[in-house]
Amino acid sequence: MHLEIERLCKLKADGTFLFRDVSLSLKDKEILSISGPSGVGKTTLLKCIAQLTLYEEGIIYLDRKTPEDYGIPNWRTRVMYVPQRAPIMPGTPMEFYTKMLSFKQQRTRNCHVDPIELSQQWNVRDELWDKEWNQLSGGEIQRISLAIALSCKPDVLLLDEPTSALDPDTCLLVEEALKEYACILVTHNPEQERRIATTSIRLRHYTNIEDNADVLMDI
Ligand SMILES: Nc1ncnc2c1ncn2[C@@H]1O[C@H](COP(=O)(O)OP(=O)(O)OP(=O)(O)O)[C@@H](O)[C@H]1O
Numbered sequence: 752m753h754l755e756i757e758r759l760c761k762l763k764a765d766g767t768f769l770f771r772d773v774s775l776s777l778k779d780k781e782i783l784s785i786s787g788p789s790g791v792g793k794t795t796l797l798k799c800i801a802q803l804t805l806y807e808e809g810i811i812y813l814d815r816k817t818p819e820d821y822g823i824p825n826w827r828t829r830v831m832y833v834p835q836r837a838p839i840m841p842g843t844p845m846e847f848y849t850k851m852l853s854f855k856q857q858r859t860r861n862c863h864v865d866p867i868e869l870s871q872q873w874n875v876r877d878e879l880w881d882k883e884w885n886q887l888s889g890g891e892i893q894r895i896s897l898a899i900a901l902s903c904k905p906d907v908l909l910l911d912e913p914t915s916a917l918d919p920d921t922c923l924l925v926e927e928a929l930k931e932y933a934c935i936l937v938t939h940n941p942e943q944e945r946r947i948a949t950t951s952i953r954l955r956h957y958t959n960i961e962d963n964a965d966v967l968m969d970i
Pocket of ligand 1: 762763764769787788789790791792793794795796804805
């Protein structure tokens with residue numbers, strides 16, 4: 752697997768750059784962390800990569816094919832975005848997971864692992880899967896959403912602060928699981944960056960004609 756992003760540009764509503772010429776590359780089992788001040792565009796960058804938000808310029812390839820080559824629904828199953836806060840949905844996590852499996856793009860992928868087993872490793876009690884989403888804590892929602900995403904075995908995971916609501920021990924358990932995947936991960940936690948990132952990018956507020964993504968570490 753090789754994800755390549757070349758010179759991605761995104762404009763704000765006022766016509767100025769949110770980010771400009773962001774380029775990056777990600778291969779199997781690499782973790783690229785994105786940090787930077789609040790409002791700098793980290794979430795928007797993930798959403799652009801997931802084809803959930805339009806961008807003005809730039810090219811994205813997964814194994815030399817563009818999102819259009821795959822078709823957007825297929826792309827989103829391969830390059831999967833997990834939001835910082837799961838939207839409040841009706842029903843239970845198990846109902847959500849069952850419904851997701853019924854979608855054609857997921858059925859044809861045919862490479863699922865059991866999300867309940869995954870979440871057990873992160874101390875999620877089985878009965879939580881049958882509770883309404885709105886009765887779960889932030890940390891429970893975070894772990895269950897992540898288990899569902901990992902269980903789909905996407906080529907790339909786009910994770911927006913995936914452990915922000917977890918206690919330190921559970922956070923370490925989740926980080927261990929992530930090392931088996933290719934991830935682009937937004938984090939405000941420098942220690943987490945040091946522990947798991949193979950490459951780190953820091954976004955700065957755009958001020959001039961240069962790009963505004965600094966590569967901090969490339970191991
Ligand atoms: N689709 C969009 N088009 C243009 N601008 C957007 C779009 N979505 C969000 N923005 C703006 O981009 C800016 C950055 O938002 P974003 O959520 O990406 O920041 P962030 O770095 O993830 O912040 P935080 O660390 O607080 O989560 C905000 O000012 C937001 O209003």
